[in-house]
Amino acid sequence: MLSLVDGEPATEVPLDDRGLQYGEGVFETLLVDAGEPLAWDLHMARMTRGCQALGLPDPPLAALHRDALGLCGAQDGPAVLKLTLTVQGAGRGYARPASVAWRRIAQVAPAPEWPAADYERGIRVRWCRQLWFPEPGLAGIKHLNRMTQVLARAEWDDPGIAEGLLRDPAGAVIGGTMSNLFAVCNETLLTPLIRNCGMAGTLRARIMACAGELGIPLRETMLSATDCHRADELLLCNAVRGIRPIRILGRQSFSAGSVTRALQAAIAGPWPRPASGAE
Amino acid sequence: MLSLVDGEPATEVPLDDRGLQYGEGVFETLLVDAGEPLAWDLHMARMTRGCQALGLPDPPLAALHRDALGLCGAQDGPAVLKLTLTVQGAGRGYARPASVAWRRIAQVAPAPEWPAADYERGIRVRWCRQLWFPEPGLAGIKHLNRMTQVLARAEWDDPGIAEGLLRDPAGAVIGGTMSNLFAVCNETLLTPLIRNCGMAGTLRARIMACAGELGIPLRETMLSATDCHRADELLLCNAVRGIRPIRILGRQSFSAGSVTRALQAAIAGPWPRPASGAE
Numbered sequence: 119m120l121s122l123v124d125g126e127p128a129t130e131v132p133l134d135d136r137g138l139q140y141g142e143g144v145f146e147t148l149l150v151d152a153g154e155p156l157a158w159d160l161h162m163a164r165m166t167r168g169c170q171a172l173g174l175p176d177p178p179l180a181a182l183h184r185d186a187l188g189l190c191g192a193q194d195g196p197a198v199l200k201l202t203l204t205v206q207g208a209g210r211g212y213a214r215p216a217s218v219a220w221r222r223i224a225q226v227a228p229a230p231e232w233p234a235a236d237y238e239r240g241i242r243v244r245w246c247r248q249l250w251f252p253e254p255g256l257a258g259i260k261h262l263n264r265m266t267q268v269l270a271r272a273e274w275d276d277p278g279i280a281e282g283l284l285r286d287p288a289g290a291v292i293g294g295t296m297s298n299l300f301a302v303c304n305e306t307l308l309t310p311l312i313r314n315c316g317m318a319g320t321l322r323a324r325i326m327a328c329a330g331e332l333g334i335p336l337r338e339t340m341l342s343a344t345d346c347h348r349a350d351e352l353l354l355c356n357a358v359r360g361i362r363p364i365r366i367l368g369r370q371s372f373s374a375g376s377v378t379r380a381l382q383a384a385i386a387g388p389w390p391r392p393a394s395g396a397e
Numbered sequence: 398m399l400s401l402v403d404g405e406p407a408t409e410v411p412l413d414d415r416g417l418q419y420g421e422g423v424f425e426t427l428l429v430d431a432g433e434p435l436a437w438d439l440h441m442a443r444m445t446r447g448c449q450a451l452g453l454p455d456p457p458l459a460a461l462h463r464d465a466l467g468l469c470g471a472q473d474g475p476a477v478l479k480l481t482l483t484v485q486g487a488g489r490g491y492a493r494p495a496s497v498a499w500r501r502i503a504q505v506a507p508a509p510e511w512p513a514a515d516y517e518r519g520i521r522v523r524w525c526r527q528l529w530f531p532e533p534g535l536a537g538i539k540h541l542n543r544m545t546q547v548l549a550r551a552e553w554d555d556p557g558i559a560e561g562l563l564r565d566p567a568g569a570v571i572g573g574t575m576s577n578l579f580a581v582c583n584e585t586l587l588t589p590l591i592r593n594c595g596m597a598g599t600l601r602a603r604i605m606a607c608a609g610e611l612g613i614p615l616r617e618t619m620l621s622a623t624d625c626h627r628a629d630e631l632l633l634c635n636a637v638r639g640i641r642p643i644r645i646l647g648r649q650s651f652s653a654g655s656v657t658r659a660l661q662a663a664i665a666g667p668w669p670r671p672a673s674g675a676e
Contacts, residue, residue: 121412130409131417133400133502138410138483140543141420172544173551198489204417210477210506212543212550212574223412227489251532252566256544263542264419264491265451265535271491272452295491 120192122185122224135221137204140212141262143221144168144177149229149358150190150197151388157357158183160320165203168259175218177203185224196229196388198358204262229358234390237382240365240374241280243294243354245343246270250284250292250315258318267295280362281354283346286315291341294354298322299341302351302377306335321355321385328384334377351375360389399471400504401464414500416483419491420541422500423447423456428508428637429469429476430667436636437462439599444482447538454497456482464503475508475667477637483541508637513669516661519644519653520559522573522633524622525549529563529571529594537597546574559641560633562625565594570620573633577601578620581630581656585614600634600664607663613656630654639668 121129137143146165148155155161165177182201190199202223208215248270256263270284281294291310293299298319301308307329312318329336346352352364352372361382363374374392382392400408416422425444427434434440444456461480469478481502487494527549535542549563560573570589572578577598580587586608591597608615625631631643631651640661642653653671661671 123412128412130411132409133402133407133504135417136547138414138417139481139541140547141541142544142547173548200489202418210479212546213554214547214551216554225412248534251530253530253545255527255548261544262418262420263544265421265540265542266532267491268415268419268421268493269452269534272493275492275495 120189120226122189122222124222125181125185125188131204131221131223132207134207135204136207137202137221137262139207141264142172143202143204143262144172145200145202145260145262147358148186148199148201149387150193150199150226153190153193155186155190155199156387157320157324158186160323161357164258164260164318164320165201168261169203171255171259172261174205175220178220178222181222182224185222189224189226193226193228197226198229200225202262232359232389236280236362237360237390238374238392240363240372241354242278242366243281243283243364244274244279245368246273246282246284246295248273248284249287252286252314254314257315258312260317271295283367285343289342291343291346292316297354297356297359299346300325300353300355301341301346301349302375303345303349305377306337307377308337308339308341308345308349310341311338319355319357321357321360324385325355325361325381328381332380332384334380351378353378353381360387361385399468400502401468403501404460404464404467410483410500410502411486413486414483415486416481416500416541418486420543421451422481422483422541423451424479424481424539424541426637427465427478427480428666429472429478429505432469432472434465434469434478435666436599436603437465439602440636443537443539443597443599444480447540448482450534450538451540453484454499457499457501460501461503464501468503468505472505472507476505477508479504481541511638511668515559515641516639516669517653517671519642519651520633521557521645522560522562522643523553523558524647525552525561525563525574527552527563528566531565531593533593536594537591539596550574562646564622568621570622570625571595576633576635576638578625579604579632579634580620580625580628581654582624582628584656585616586656587616587618587620587624589620590617598634598636600636600639603664604634604640604660607660611659611663613659630657632657632660639666640664
């Protein structure tokens with residue numbers, strides 16, 4: 119992995135970094151294809167919303183772009199770029215320094231493998247016991263307090279299970295540990311509302327825009343586990359992995375249908391592309 | 398500030414540290430007096446509970462003790478020792494490494510000043526708008542996801558305000574950003590239950606044990622803001638700052654009474670000790 123800290127090659131941060139001490143910061147994970155980070159504007163818009171939600175200065179967009187281009191040019195194949203902003207330390211305690219200074223961390227690594235079967239037949243997914251607790255002011259943003267995701271992901275180590283789904287304490291399905299969920303019910307695309315908790319994924323935003331263009335009815339709504347098990351199609355999306363149908367959820371099997379295929383065909387990206395327009 | 402990482406003098410951690418990436422870890426902040434960390438066993442017990450709550454290995458207690466003694470011996474006056482355990486990185490993503498390895502971070506700094514008036518007359522405190530959201534599995538422990546405290550502490554910069562109090566979404570008072578609250582009502586000592594959120598402070602535990610020894614009735618209970626404003630005495634406690642009465646909460650004034658004075662007299666520590674046994 120190649121990395122920059124504040125634009126210079128580096129592999130460490132100081133102990134007083136407030137990202138390390140308190141998780142005070144935000145990050146974005148981007149897919150890099152042919153040397154270009156995909157959906158740059160969507161990622162930077164979410165990072166900007168995150169900084170505002172945390173009461174922190176706007177992100178240094180020009181410097182982040184320089185970091186990104188500097189690292190991505192060196193990549194041959196598809197890569198994953200992680201951009202993190204943390205608050206530089208200044209003294210002890212929760213009180214912020216009088217003047218907040220960002221620390222920029224940029225890391226790049228080769229993209230994971232994309233087995234064609236994951237995109238064609240789909241992936242196996244489980245329900246997590248870990249709940250996603252409401253914290254309205256921080257919903258949707260990628261801050262560095264990520265123990266909920268870590269604890270949910272720690273519930274399984276079977277490499278055959280690709281993702282776990284979390285619910286809130288009221289039983290509403292929120293999403294996967296690292297992906298957003300869409301269900302197709304009666305030819306309508308449904309996705310959990312990101313209001314009190316959850317992550318507002320960039321590929322989720324692209325799918326919502328795409329559904330409009332394709333004339334697929336779409337609703338952000340409350341989905342229960344029962345709603346999911348009754349769905350005609352289920353899919354997960356993530357900026358790095360693209361759109362993968364769910365093949366098995368718990369003990370139930372699903373098949374990718376025409377809506378999943380239409381979205382897979384319409385969303386640009388370097389992932390495997392199933393041939394058929396329907397099942 | 399002097400610091401050790403895994404027992405060796407160091408001032409940085411690697412970028413892949415999971416404490417930095419996700420806030421995966423725990424910490425303790427101890428007061429050091431005459432070269433000795435106070436309430437060591439209570440701090441280590443809470444750290445152990447924290448590791449268990451996060452599904453992580455028990456803390457390396459012997460190595461932490463070596464780190465502590467190594468740093469504390471070099472301190473002339475009272476000092477603050479921060480011990481942090483983070484999960485070492487291994488690859489990208491929320492999934493934990495197959496075998497979790499701790500990284501130990503030990504930092505020591507001079508203790509803050511303890512103005513005698515803060516202990517005699519008391520401190521000024523405000524109500525925070527930021528809520529402390531329930532997350533039952535993580536209540537009471539000192540993990541590294543601390544944005545709630547940072548956001549609450551960012552609500553004021555008036556140096557005359559020493560602390561802010563947080564409530565949960567139902568209006569129950571939980572505690573300060575870095576201290577626990579006790580109220581005296583009808584000669585009974587009341588403190589918020591730490592069940593769904595909040596921090597189980599080590600000085601809180603010492604005060605609860607001490608109340609038993611002194612024959613002061615004590616109850617862990619639900620306290621509303623109104624209950625606090627009707628209290629006869631209010632005090633805040635923190636392992637580094639000791640016991641300080643609240644002199645002003647919002648726009649209301651309070652006086653330290655006999656219960657506060659009895660606890661200040663009974664709890665051992667290097668803080669200023671008001672002379673009178675009562676008002």
